[in-house]
Amino acid sequence: DTGVSQNPRHKITKRGQNVTFRCDPISEHNRLYWYRQTLGQGPEFLTYFQNEAQLEKSRLLSDRFSAERPKGSFSTLEIQRTEQGDSAMYLCASSLVWGTGELFFGEGSRLTVL
Amino acid sequence: AQRVTQPEKLLSVFKGAPVELKCNYSYSGSPELFWYVQYSRQRLQLLLRHISRESIKGFTADLNKGETSFHLKKPFAQEEDSAMYYCALSSPLEYGNKLVFGAGTILRVKS
Numbered sequence: 104d105t106g107v108s109q110n111p112r113h114k115i116t117k118r119g120q121n122v123t124f125r126c127d128p129i130s131e132h133n134r135l136y137w138y139r140q141t142l143g144q145g146p147e148f149l150t151y152f153q154n155e156a157q158l159e160k161s162r163l164l165s166d167r168f169s170a171e172r173p174k175g176s177f178s179t180l181e182i183q184r185t186e187q188g189d190s191a192m193y194l195c196a197s198s199l200v201w202g203t204g205e206l207f208f209g210e211g212s213r214l215t216v217l
Numbered sequence: 218a219q220r221v222t223q224p225e226k227l228l229s230v231f232k233g234a235p236v237e238l239k240c241n242y243s244y245s246g247s248p249e250l251f252w253y254v255q256y257s258r259q260r261l262q263l264l265l266r267h268i269s270r271e272s273i274k275g276f277t278a279d280l281n282k283g284e285t286s287f288h289l290k291k292p293f294a295q296e297e298d299s300a301m302y303y304c305a306l307s308s309p310l311e312y313g314n315k316l317v318f319g320a321g322t323i324l325r326v327k328s
Contacts, residue, residue: 106260107260134313134314136315143226143320144320144321145221145223145303145305145318145319145320145321146261146303146316146318147318148315148316148317151313151315153313158312158313159313159315194261198314203266204249204251204266204307204314205251205263205266206263206314206316207262208260208261208262209260210260211260
């Protein structure tokens with residue numbers, strides 16, 4: 104098991120385009136989280152899933168953002184009509200419901216919106 | 218509102234010197250506190266959690282509810298400790314174990 108996997112690792116897009124990121128969690132983990140990190144800041148919570156159910160969304164997650172986790176396995180985070188302010192590192196993490204509370208992070212997907 | 222404050226952006230010490238990375242939090246209750254670390258070109262990973270009361274890589278952290286602090290300490294810094302350190306909080310009363318992170322402190326250990 105190589106841990107949490109995210110792709111693409113880097114994405115450069117023009118303003119107004121749509122982008123999609125994928126996260127493959129550790130296989131037995133039933134919780135999956137998305138965070139966003141901008142320069143000089145810590146990760147900020149966006150949303151999380153338990154199995155296939157999206158249980159919480161942050162106010163940071165505008166209408167242009169949508170996340171899915173079909174079948175409770177991998178997850179996708181789509182950003183529609185990207186804006187320059189969306190440029191950030193998007194981190195995925197997974198954990199067990201009845202674990203220690205530790206989150207296992209992926210390496211992140213860096214988005215640059217021109 | 219839950220908030221984690223790490224007042225230092227950068228902490229630079231010499232090898233062998235003591236290290237203290239500061240973390241203060243605001244939370245109306247009994248939170249769970251964590252320190253996560255990110256070494257160069259590696260992913261964010263858990264260093265230690267206050268519930269465990271353990272020492273990891275020589276680091277310890279004590280939860281001080283009176284001062285709402287969870288400072289990370291190590292008596293003798295090593296060059297391999299150089300990394301970005303994040304303090305994080307989760308609420309045991311909220312379902313989901315989501316973490317609220319501080320802005321992070323870069324620790325630079327000089328030889």
